[in-house]
Amino acid sequence: MLKKTLSILMSVFLLAGLVSMPSASMAATPTMKVHFINVGQGDATYIKMPGGEDVLIDGGRQGQGDEVIAYLKKQKVDDIEIMIATHPDADHLGGLDEVLKAYKVESVYAPKVAHTTDAYKNFLTAVKAEKLTIKTAKAGVKLPLKTGTAKFIGPTRDYGKTDLNNWSAVLHVTYNKNKFLFTGDAEKTAESDMVKAKQMLLADVIKVGHHGAKTSSNAGFLKVVKPKYAVISVGKNSYGHPSTEVLNRYKPYKTTIYRTDQKGNIIFTSTGTKITVATVK
Numbered sequence: 001m002l003k004k005t006l007s008i009l010m011s012v013f014l015l016a017g018l019v020s021m022p023s024a025s026m027a028a029t030p031t032m033k034v035h036f037i038n039v040g041q042g043d044a045t046y047i048k049m050p051g052g053e054d055v056l057i058d059g060g061r062q063g064q065g066d067e068v069i070a071y072l073k074k075q076k077v078d079d080i081e082i083m084i085a086t087h088p089d090a091d092h093l094g095g096l097d098e099v100l101k102a103y104k105v106e107s108v109y110a111p112k113v114a115h116t117t118d119a120y121k122n123f124l125t126a127v128k129a130e131k132l133t134i135k136t137a138k139a140g141v142k143l144p145l146k147t148g149t150a151k152f153i154g155p156t157r158d159y160g161k162t163d164l165n166n167w168s169a170v171l172h173v174t175y176n177k178n179k180f181l182f183t184g185d186a187e188k189t190a191e192s193d194m195v196k197a198k199q200m201l202l203a204d205v206i207k208v209g210h211h212g213a214k215t216s217s218n219a220g221f222l223k224v225v226k227p228k229y230a231v232i233s234v235g236k237n238s239y240g241h242p243s244t245e246v247l248n249r250y251k252p253y254k255t256t257i258y259r260t261d262q263k264g265n266i267i268f269t270s271t272g273t274k275i276t277v278a279t280v281k
Contacts, residue, residue: 051146176273179203179204208257
């Protein structure tokens with residue numbers, strides 16, 4: 001009788017244990033984190049994809065590579081799966097040569113347009129030193145990711161040798177229901193071309209084009225994007241960035257605007273259905 005009672009009790013305990021164990025569906029949802037790094041008047045964005053890939057878009061100005069590297073190390077980044085240079089301007093790719101020297105980088109993407117600046121030459125030299133070949137960033141090209149999707153939606157065409165801003169590699173990232181848009185310095189012509197090409201532009205979060213210059217974030221473009229949040233990567237400058245005109249263009253959408261010159265580093269966390277924001281000075 002004692003043996004039977006013990007057997008029954010053991011069965012009850014085992015059943016209780018099975019009931020209390022978390023199911024696969026109850027496991028923690030992987031998150032996507034987007035870090036807009038405060039590099040002053042420039043751009044640098046680090047994305048930790050839910051599948052584990054580390055993506056770096058731009059690296060600030062020349063000499064700022066160390067700042068970007070320090071930030072990445074703080075996030076415990078050990079290698080970079082994807083590096084994107086949106087276009088040859090020095091305030092975007094200036095620090096990428098140092099990042100390439102500090103980290104193992106698997107793939108480098110950039111639009112097919114050259115420049116004669118030292119910053120661009122240093123970037124090319126660093127890519128070559130790592131025995132990498134630059135993959136063309138253009139509309140339709142998808143990034144290899146385990147979870148979520150990321151596709152370049154610009155540039156949609158050739159913009160000539162002098163129109164560097166409109167050559168910007170524009171990336172649209174989707175994680176479940178949440179969408180992010182990274183625009184580089186794309187201006188009105190490129191924005192209009194993306195709208196005409198019926199590219200996926202709808203986004204919860206937009207990285208504001210060209211640091212908030214009035215030549216970007218045009219009304220027709222924002223009408224399609226409809227952003228809930230906007231991030232302006234900007235520092236002390238003599239260009240008037242961000243333009244009051246541009247800030248007003250976001251008002252009809254009740255967009256919450258964050259600026260790196262005011263908030264420091266701006267971090268978005270997405271569960272795929274919910275987005276939260278944190279700022280760190």
